[in-house]
Amino acid sequence: MARDAQGYALHLLNRFAGSDWADKLGLRKPMEKSAYTLTKTGFRLAATAARKFSGPKIDKPARLALPGHTTDLFDLNITEEQQMIRDSVRAFAQDALRPAAHDADEQLRLDDALVAQANELGLVSFCVPEALGGAATERSPVTNLLIAEDLGNGDMGLALGILAPLSVANALTHWGSATQQSDYLPAFCADKPPVATIAVNEPVPLFNPHVLATTATQRGSDWVLNGVKAGVPLANRAELLLVAAQTSQGPAVFIVENGAQGLSFADGRGMGLRAAGLCDVQFDNVVVPAHAKLGTDEFDYGTFIDFGHLGWAALAAGTAQSVLDYVIPYVNEREAFGEPISHRQAVAFMVANIGIELEGMRLVAARAASRAEQGLAFRREAFLARTVAARRGMEIGTNGVQLLGGHGFTKEHPVERWYRDLRAVGIQYNGLHL
Amino acid sequence: MNLETPKKFRALVNQAHQVAHNVFRPISRKYDRAEHAYPKELDMLASVLDGFNDGNPEGGAGASAASKSGARKDDGGVKNGANMSTLLGTIELCYGDTGLLLSMPRQGLGNAAIAAVASPEQKERLKGKWASMAITEPGTGSDSANIRTTARKDGDYYVLNGEKIYVTSGERSDCVVVWATLDRNIGRAAIKSFVVEKGTPGMEVVRLEHKLGIKASDTAAILFTDCRVHKSNLLGSEEINVEKGFAGVMETFDNTRPLVAGMALGVAKAALERTRELLSSSTPLDYATPVTAGSAAAAELYQMEADWEAAYLLTLKAAWMADNKQPNSKEASMAKAKAGRISNDITLKCVELCAALGYGEQELLEKWSRDSKILDIFEGTQQIQQLIVARRLLGKSSAELK
Numbered sequence: 001m002a003r004d005a006q007g008y009a010l011h012l013l014n015r016f017a018g019s020d021w022a023d024k025l026g027l028r029k030p031m032e033k034s035a036y037t038l039t040k041t042g043f044r045l046a047a048t049a050a051r052k053f054s055g056p057k058i059d060k061p062a063r064l065a066l067p068g069h070t071t072d073l074f075d076l077n078i079t080e081e082q083q084m085i086r087d088s089v090r091a092f093a094q095d096a097l098r099p100a101a102h103d104a105d106e107q108l109r110l111d112d113a114l115v116a117q118a119n120e121l122g123l124v125s126f127c128v129p130e131a132l133g134g135a136a137t138e139r140s141p142v143t144n145l146l147i148a149e150d151l152g153n154g155d156m157g158l159a160l161g162i163l164a165p166l167s168v169a170n171a172l173t174h175w176g177s178a179t180q181q182s183d184y185l186p187a188f189c190a191d192k193p194p195v196a197t198i199a200v201n202e203p204v205p206l207f208n209p210h211v212l213a214t215t216a217t218q219r220g221s222d223w224v225l226n227g228v229k230a231g232v233p234l235a236n237r238a239e240l241l242l243v244a245a246q247t248s249q250g251p252a253v254f255i256v257e258n259g260a261q262g263l264s265f266a267d268g269r270g271m272g273l274r275a276a277g278l279c280d281v282q283f284d285n286v287v288v289p290a291h292a293k294l295g296t297d298e299f300d301y302g303t304f305i306d307f308g309h310l311g312w313a314a315l316a317a318g319t320a321q322s323v324l325d326y327v328i329p330y331v332n333e334r335e336a337f338g339e340p341i342s343h344r345q346a347v348a349f350m351v352a353n354i355g356i357e358l359e360g361m362r363l364v365a366a367r368a369a370s371r372a373e374q375g376l377a378f379r380r381e382a383f384l385a386r387t388v389a390a391r392r393g394m395e396i397g398t399n400g401v402q403l404l405g406g407h408g409f410t411k412e413h414p415v416e417r418w419y420r421d422l423r424a425v426g427i428q429y430n431g432l433h434l
Numbered sequence: 435m436n437l438e439t440p441k442k443f444r445a446l447v448n449q450a451h452q453v454a455h456n457v458f459r460p461i462s463r464k465y466d467r468a469e470h471a472y473p474k475e476l477d478m479l480a481s482v483l484d485g486f487n488d489g490n491p492e493g494g495a496g497a498s499a500a501s502k503s504g505a506r507k508d509d510g511g512v513k514n515g516a517n518m519s520t521l522l523g524t525i526e527l528c529y530g531d532t533g534l535l536l537s538m539p540r541q542g543l544g545n546a547a548i549a550a551v552a553s554p555e556q557k558e559r560l561k562g563k564w565a566s567m568a569i570t571e572p573g574t575g576s577d578s579a580n581i582r583t584t585a586r587k588d589g590d591y592y593v594l595n596g597e598k599i600y601v602t603s604g605e606r607s608d609c610v611v612v613w614a615t616l617d618r619n620i621g622r623a624a625i626k627s628f629v630v631e632k633g634t635p636g637m638e639v640v641r642l643e644h645k646l647g648i649k650a651s652d653t654a655a656i657l658f659t660d661c662r663v664h665k666s667n668l669l670g671s672e673e674i675n676v677e678k679g680f681a682g683v684m685e686t687f688d689n690t691r692p693l694v695a696g697m698a699l700g701v702a703k704a705a706l707e708r709t710r711e712l713l714s715s716s717t718p719l720d721y722a723t724p725v726t727a728g729s730a731a732a733a734e735l736y737q738m739e740a741d742w743e744a745a746y747l748l749t750l751k752a753a754w755m756a757d758n759k760q761p762n763s764k765e766a767s768m769a770k771a772k773a774g775r776i777s778n779d780i781t782l783k784c785v786e787l788c789a790a791l792g793y794g795e796q797e798l799l800e801k802w803s804r805d806s807k808i809l810d811i812f813e814g815t816q817q818i819q820q821l822i823v824a825r826r827l828l829g830k831s832s833a834e835l836k
Contacts, residue, residue: 073440073514074754142435208727302722324827332828340834348824348835349817355827356768359751360744367437367747374436381743383721388740390725426726 043264043282044236051194051239053257055132055186058178061296062129064139066375076366082143089150092121093318097154104275105417110161110234118162123147124188127169132181133189139173141307144434145314145369149362152318156421157275159315160431164233164276167311167433168196168242171253171304174433175295180255184240196240199229199281200308200429209244209251209305209429214283216245216254221290223247223254225262225283233431235279236265242294243283244301244429251301253294262286272420276431304433306379309386310372311432313365316393316425319418320358323400326415327351331403350399357392364388369434390426397422437747440514443522450523453479454530459798462531465650466801470642472606473537473650480539484562515757517689521696521749528700529707532805533650535697542603543567543690543813544611547627550686551669559666560629566607568598568656576818578613579622583658585614590665592628594636594658600812604654605639608632612658616674624674629667636661647804691766691813692752698770698777698809699746705784705802706738712788712797731787738780745773764826771819774810781806 078086096117104110126143128134151159169188172181187194200209214227225245235241241256256263268280331342331351341347368381397419401408408415439447457479465473527535535541544565548557574580583596594614601610609631616624630637641655665672710719717731725733749769755762781803785792792799810816825835 071436071512072442073436073512074438074518074750075436075512076751076754077512078435206724206727208724210722211727305722328828342824342828342830343835345817345821345824345835348828348830349820351827352771352820352824355823356748356772357744359765359768360741360748360772363437363747363751364740364743366435367743370435370437374438376438380721383736384740384743387725387736388744391737391740392744 043266043280051187051257053183053187053194053240055182055184058131058182061176061178061181062131062173064129064136064173066373067138067140067142078142078146082140082146085143086146086150088121089123089147090153092118093150093154093159097151097158101155101158101275101414101417102411104155104158105272106274108269108274108277110158110275110277114158115162119193123162124166124169124193127166127173128185128189129173129181132185134185136173139170141310141369141372141434142366144170145310145365148311148314148432148434149318149321149365152315153321154318155275156315156319156418156424157273159318160233160273160276163311163315164197164238164431165193165195167198167308167431168240170307171198171242171294171433174307175253175299175304177291177296179291180294184255194239195234195237196242197232197234197238198242198244198308198431198433199232199235200244200305201230201232201427203228203230203280207427207429210302212244212246212251214243214245216247216252216293218247219287222287223290223293225254225256225286225288227283229281229283229430231268231270231273231278231428231430232281233273233276233278235268235277235281237277241281243281244304245283252299253301253304254288255292255294256283256286256288260286260288271423272417273424273428302379305429306368306382307372307433308429308431309382310365310369310434312425312428313361313368313382313385313389314434315432316389316422317358317362317365319422320354320361320393320396323396323415323418324351324354324358326413327354327400327403347403350403354396354399357396361385361388361392372434386425393422393425437750439518439522439750443514443519446519447522447526450526451529453483454526454528458527458530458534462534462650462798462801463795465533467649469644469649470652472652473534476534476537476539480541483538484540513757514754517692517753517756518750521692521753524693524696525700525703525746528697529704530700531650532697532701532809533648535700536602536648536651537606539606540564542607544607544609544629546690546693547611547669547686548629550689551627556629556666556669560609563608563631564603564606565609565611565629566601566603566654568601568604568610568612570600571597572599576815579625581613581615581625582618583612583614584618585616585626585628585663587616587665588662591662592665592668594628594630594661594663597655597657599655600643601654601656602651602812604656605642605652610637610656611669620674626672627669628663629669630658630661630663631667634661634663646807647801648808687814688761688763688766689756691770691819692749692756694809694813695745695749695752695766695769695773698773698806699742699749701802701806701809702738702742702745702773702777702780705781705799705806706735706742708797708799709784709787709792710735712791734783734787738776738783741772741776742780745769745776748772764823767814767819767822767826770814771816771823774816774819777806778803778810 125135129136172185202213216223216225239258243254243256262284263286264282266280268278270278331347332340334341365385368378368385371378371381400415401419404415461475542565544567548560569578571581585592585594609629612628612630636659638657639654640657643653725736752762752765752769755765785799785803
C-alpha cells in the first residue's frame with residue numbers, strides 16, 4: 001500500500017523515536033507532545049459532504065465581454081454603478097467584517113452567518129453570466145478591484161474567505177470550457193453557493209508560482225496530481241479547488257472536487273489571514289478526468305496569476321487604508337510631553353508617508369485593472385502592482401504598529417493584525433482571481 | 435476609469451521624446467562639463483517649441499501652459515488639459531536632460547507663475563518674455579514666508595531692496611518674478627510677487643553658482659538696491675489680505691510641483707532604461723518571476739520600476755486634478771515627495787548597479803544621479819512636502835505642526 005501523508009509522518013516520527021540524539025538533546029518529551037498534536041491535526045480527509053455538480057449543458061463557453069475602451073481620456077472617476085456597489089460593500093465591510101475580525105482571527109474561522117450575509121450582497125451573481133443563472137452582462141476587473149479593496153478595508157482575512165469562492169467563479173467564467181462552466185457555475189448562483197478556493201502556493205522558500213513542484217501527469221485520459229499546497233484559504237471546507245500543477249507543457253490549473261481519493265488537508269495556519277482558515281493540501285495520486293484541466297486552448301497560466309496579483313494588491317490597499325484611518329485619530333489624541341504626538345515631525349512624517357505610499361500603490365493597481373478591463377496587456381502593470389503593494393504595504397503595516405508604540409503590539413488594537421496580514425501580500429498566490 | 439494617457443497628447447509626447455534624443459542627449463555631457471556656457475543650440479529649439487505651442491490649442495510642453503485656466507472641456511465633463519500635457523512633455527524632456535530643460539528660453543518657473551496668477555493685461559504684455567523666479571534668500575530657504583526683500587510703495591512704483599539667490603536662469607532670462615514683502619510685521623499676507631525686467635536700474639546679477647548637477651542651467655544671485663518697479667508689474671492684488679494673502683502666491687506651487695515631479699520622473703526613467711539596457715543580457719526581466727526568486731539585480735530593477743510607476747501615477751493624478759479644477763495641494767505635494775525621492779534613489783542605485791560603467795563619464799548615469807538631487811530640493815524640499823501632506827492628513831495648522 002502506498003504511504004500516505006499520515007504514513008509518511010509516522011515513518012519520520014518512528015525514525016526520530018529510534019534515534020539516540022533525541023535523548024541526548026532532551027528532545028524526546030517535547031517531541032512526543034508535538035507528535036500527538038501533529039497526528040491530531042495532521043493531514044486529514046475533508047468532512048465536507050460531496051456536492052453533485054451539474055447543470056444544463058451549453059454548447060460553447062459563456063464569456064463575459066470586457067467593458068472595453070470606455071474613454072480615451074485619463075480619468076480617475078468611477079461609474080455611478082461602481083459607486084453604488086462600493087457603497088454597499090463598504091457598509092458591509094464596516095458594519096459586519098470589521099467588528100467580526102478580531103474573533104475570527106482568534107478562532108481561525110470565517111463564520112457561516114457572515115458568509116451568508118456576504119452572499120446576500122449578491123456579489124457572486126455579478127461574476128456568472130446570465131446563461132448560467134447569474135446576473136452578469138460584462139466582466140469588470142476594475143469593479144472587482146474596488147470590491148476587493150473595500151472588503152479588505154473591513155478585514156483582509158475575512159475578505160480573502162469571501163473572495164475565494166468569487167474568484168473561482170471569476171476564473172471559471174473567464175477561462176472555463178463549456179462543460180466546466182455548465183457543471184460548476186450554476187451552483188454558484190444557487191441558494192447556498194459552494195465554498196471554493198484556489199491553490200497555488202507550495203511550502204518552499206523563494207516560491208515561484210511559475211515553477212511548481214506539484215505535478216499533473218497524464219494517465220490514459222486522466223490526470224494524476226501529486227504534491228503539497230500551502231496556506232490555502234478555506235481548503236478543508238472547500239467543495240471545489242482550482243489547483244495549479246506542473247504538466248509536461250508547463251503549469252496548468254485543475255479543477256478538483258473535494259472528496260477525491262488521495263486528497264487530504266492539514267492545518268496551515270500562519271501569522272495572519274487566520275480568519276480565512278488557511279490549510280495545507282496534499283495530493284497523493286489524486287485522479288481527475290481529462291476535462292478537469294481548466295480552460296480551453298485560450299487558457300494562459302501567466303494571466304491567471306496576473307489576475308491574482310490584482311486581488312492581492314487590492315487587499316493590501318484596503319488594509320493599508322485601515323492603518324491610515326486608525327493612526328490619524330490615535331496620534332492626534334495621544335499626548336506626550338504636553339501635546340499630541342502628531343505635533344512632532346518624526347510622527348507626522350510617518351503618517352504623511354503612509355498616505356503617499358498608500359495612494360501610490362492604489363493607483364498602480366488601478367492602472368493594471370483598467371488595462372485588463374480594456375483588453376490591453378497588463379502583465380507588467382499587475383506585476384508592479386503586486387511588487388509595490390508587497391513592499392509598501394508591509395512598510396505601512398510596520399509603521400502603523402510603530403506609531404501606536406507598545407499599544408500597537410497588543411491585541412487591544414487591530415494594527416498588529418493588519419501587520420500580520422500585510423506580510424502575506426508579498427508571498428500569497430492562493431485564493432484570488434479578479 | 436482609465437489611467438492611460440490620451441491619444442491627443444501622443445504627438446506632443448513623441449515630439450518631446452524626439453527633442454530629448456536628438457537635441458538634448460547629444461549635447462548633454464558637453465554642457466555638464468562647460469558649466470555656465472550658454473547652450474546656444476536651445477535658441478533654435480525654443481523657436482520650434484514656440485511655434486508648436488502656438489499651433490496647439492491643448493497647450494504645449496512649456497511651463498507657461500500649466501495653469502488652472504488651461505483646461506479645455508472634453509466629453510463627459512472630464513478634462514485632460516494643459517497641466518497634463520505640460521507634465522507629459524516635461525517628463526520626456528528631462529528624460530533627455532534636466533539642466534537643458536531648465537535652460538529652455540521662455541520656459542522658466544517665472545513663466546509658470548505668470549500663467550497661473552497674472553492678469554490678462556499682464557499676460558499680454560509679458561508674452562514672449564523669458565521669466566525666472568526669485569524666492570530664496572541667503573537666510574531664507576523653505577520658510578519663504580520669512581523673506582527679507584522689501585517692496586516699499588512710492589507713488590506708482592514699488593522700491594525693491596534685498597538679495598535673492600538660486601534664481602534658475604537668473605542671468606539668461608528677460609525678467610525675474612521676485613517675491614518681496616510690503617511689511618515684514620504683517621507676515622505672509624504681505625508677500626507679493628513683482629515682475630522685474632532685466633536692465634531695470636538697481637537690479638544686478640552678482641554671481642553664478644557652481645553646482646553638483648544641472649550645470650547647463652545657470653543659477654544666479656541677484657541684488658536689488660533701490661530697484662524701482664512700476665505697480666503694473668505686481669502680480670495679483672495690491673491689497674494685503676490677511677485671510678488669503680499668501681495662498682495666492684502658494685497656489686502657483688499646486689501647478690508647478692507636479693511639473694518638478696515630472697522632471698524627477700524623466701531623469702529616473704532615463705537612468706532606469708539605460709540600466710536595463712546595460713543589464714539586459716545578464717538580467718532579463720519577465721515581470722513574472724517574483725522579486726524574491728530572481729537575482730538581486732533583477733529585484734532592484736523591479737522595485738525601482740514599481741516605485742517609479744507609483745510616482746508617475748501620483749503625478750498624473752495631481753495634474754489631472756488641476757485640469758479638472760479640483761483642489762490638489764495635498765496631491766501635488768504627494769507627487770513631488772514621492773517622485774523626488776524615488777528619482778534620487780533610482781539614479782543613485784543605477785550607478786551602483788552599473789558599477790564603474792555607471793560611475794564613469796562615458797555613460798550619463800553618474801550625471802543623472804547628480805542632476806536628480808536638486809529635484810528633491812527645489813520647489814519645496816522632500817521635508818516640506820511631507821509637512822504639507824501631514825498637515826492635510828492630520829488636520830493640523832502650521833502653528834500646531836511646525
